[in-house]
Amino acid sequence: MTDETRTAIRAFVVENFLFGDDSHPLPADLSLIDNDLIDSTGILELVSFLEERFAIQVADADIVPANLDTIDRIAGFISRKQAT
Amino acid sequence: MPSVRSFEVGDVDAVADLFQRLLRKSAQPAGDDLKTYLRALFLDLTDRDPDIRSRVHVRDDGSVSGFIGVLPVQMEFEGRPVRAANCGTFACDDRESDPFAGARLLRDVLSGPQDFSFTETSNDVSTDMWRSMRATVLGPYSLEWLRVLRPAAFALEAAAGRMSALRLFTPVVKAADALIARRGGKSSWISYTPLAGKADAFADVAVDDEEFATLSQSFLAQYPLHPAWDNATLVAMLQHAKRKALHGERVQHAVKSRTGKAIGLYLYYGNPGGIGRTVQILAAPGQESVVIDCLLRNARERGLVAMRGRTQPILLNAMIGKKCTFLHASSTVVHSRNPDLLAAMTNGHAFLNGLAGEGWTRLIGDRFG
Numbered sequence: 001m002t003d004e005t006r007t008a009i010r011a012f013v014v015e016n017f018l019f020g021d022d023s024h025p026l027p028a029d030l031s032l033i034d035n036d037l038i039d040s041t042g043i044l045e046l047v048s049f050l051e052e053r054f055a056i057q058v059a060d061a062d063i064v065p066a067n068l069d070t071i072d073r074i075a076g077f078i079s080r081k082q083a084t
Numbered sequence: 085m086p087s088v089r090s091f092e093v094g095d096v097d098a099v100a101d102l103f104q105r106l107l108r109k110s111a112q113p114a115g116d117d118l119k120t121y122l123r124a125l126f127l128d129l130t131d132r133d134p135d136i137r138s139r140v141h142v143r144d145d146g147s148v149s150g151f152i153g154v155l156p157v158q159m160e161f162e163g164r165p166v167r168a169a170n171c172g173t174f175a176c177d178d179r180e181s182d183p184f185a186g187a188r189l190l191r192d193v194l195s196g197p198q199d200f201s202f203t204e205t206s207n208d209v210s211t212d213m214w215r216s217m218r219a220t221v222l223g224p225y226s227l228e229w230l231r232v233l234r235p236a237a238f239a240l241e242a243a244a245g246r247m248s249a250l251r252l253f254t255p256v257v258k259a260a261d262a263l264i265a266r267r268g269g270k271s272s273w274i275s276y277t278p279l280a281g282k283a284d285a286f287a288d289v290a291v292d293d294e295e296f297a298t299l300s301q302s303f304l305a306q307y308p309l310h311p312a313w314d315n316a317t318l319v320a321m322l323q324h325a326k327r328k329a330l331h332g333e334r335v336q337h338a339v340k341s342r343t344g345k346a347i348g349l350y351l352y353y354g355n356p357g358g359i360g361r362t363v364q365i366l367a368a369p370g371q372e373s374v375v376i377d378c379l380l381r382n383a384r385e386r387g388l389v390a391m392r393g394r395t396q397p398i399l400l401n402a403m404i405g406k407k408c409t410f411l412h413a414s415s416t417v418v419h420s421r422n423p424d425l426l427a428a429m430t431n432g433h434a435f436l437n438g439l440a441g442e443g444w445t446r447l448i449g450d451r452f453g
Contacts, residue, residue: 048218060088064085
């Protein structure tokens with residue numbers, strides 16, 4: 001899990017869920033669900049991005065808040081996937 | 085952990101409840117009629133392709149929280165067999181507690197063994213989800229056409245949908261439409277006058293399911309990508325389409341020349357004074373315009389105030405000049421990893437919607453006890 005990974009995820013979230021508004025503080029532990037930044041549609045966009053950008057395969061069972069609700073969790077999920 | 089699995093008999097009650105609450109927006113509990121129908125449609129019919137099944141999303145405790153109804157369709161693309169999944173009925177609960185359930189369910193279905201997946205009844209939320217999965221919206225298949233036949237009565241009927249007491253004004257609007265009709269003149273987009281034309285050389289005749297199915301096969305062959313129904317399958321679908329209590333009486337006609345040669349078919353539902361709903365128009369190549377004229381004439385003679393239906397590219401072209409209005413209500417969306425199939429669909433070479441959709445099922449337009 002690197003800062004580069006977090007930066008890439010953050011950039012994706014800002015671009016796609018905040019419509020480019022980078023003034024949002026967006027801390028790495030902010031819940032994307034509780035803050036209404038991501039829904040069923042958004043998660044599919046995020047998963048497609050992760051699969052392409054980080055060359056990982058996301059299983060349907062992986063699509064749970066425990067893996068994808070915050071930037072930190074997403075970065076950790078990518079690390080675990082890349083390690084397997 | 086929540087999971088996705090095939091729809092089973094034991095899920096019928098839970099799925100009927102989801103259907104009733106989320107899609108029919110009803111607080112009434114689902115009745116046995118709906119449960120029996122969901123089982124007949126999504127379990128019994130899928131015997132045709134046991135690998136392509138409806139799917140349910142299941143919570144940790146084993147209860148069902150989501151459903152995608154999948155109808156397998158055997159199709160043919162340039163002579164080769166193709167497997168399609170018609171994924172029209174999509175309902176998911178727990179948006180607050182598990183906002184990713186719908187996403188898991190849709191991903192699971194779209195990753196199935198079919199060559200392509202499609203829906204013709206996608207609302208804006210579903211369409212966004214499909215798009216996120218790299219699906220394609222087919223614009224020319226996603227419009228509702230509307231032809232007003234009796235303008236005053238149509239306006240009343242449209243308003244009475246919200247305030248039924250307005251139907252007390254029916255005699256007044258009949259007089260208004262009679263006056264408009266007497267003034268005659270050319271058709272405009274708000275009034276309809278059947279004009280002399282090619283349609284005069286043809287007659288509409290009621291046909292039974294067997295004949296409708298047989299004739300359908302001959303008209304479908306012109307589409308490079310089309311369903312490969314046998315007659316028994318098509319007849320079974322027409323049996324499902326026998327009744328649409330919310331849409332009115334069924335009219336199932338062939339358009340025939342004086343020598344008895346059929347040049348087209350139409351299937352619609354509607355009662356006098358109401359707005360008719362077309363499920364299917366089929367025509368021999370180049371005869372679409374005549375068949376549409378015959379449909380509109382029949383609807384007007386039966387006292388309908390307007391006709392509507394779903395577009396297909398070939399019909400869209402034939403409707404130019406017929407003073408139709410086009411609106412968008414829901415979308416036809418397709419997902420495939422096969423570029424040739426996608427190209428056929430985006431180029432309008434596929435037979436989709438209506439009978440090759442959900443329009444023939446009782447889920448569209450019928451009442452459940």
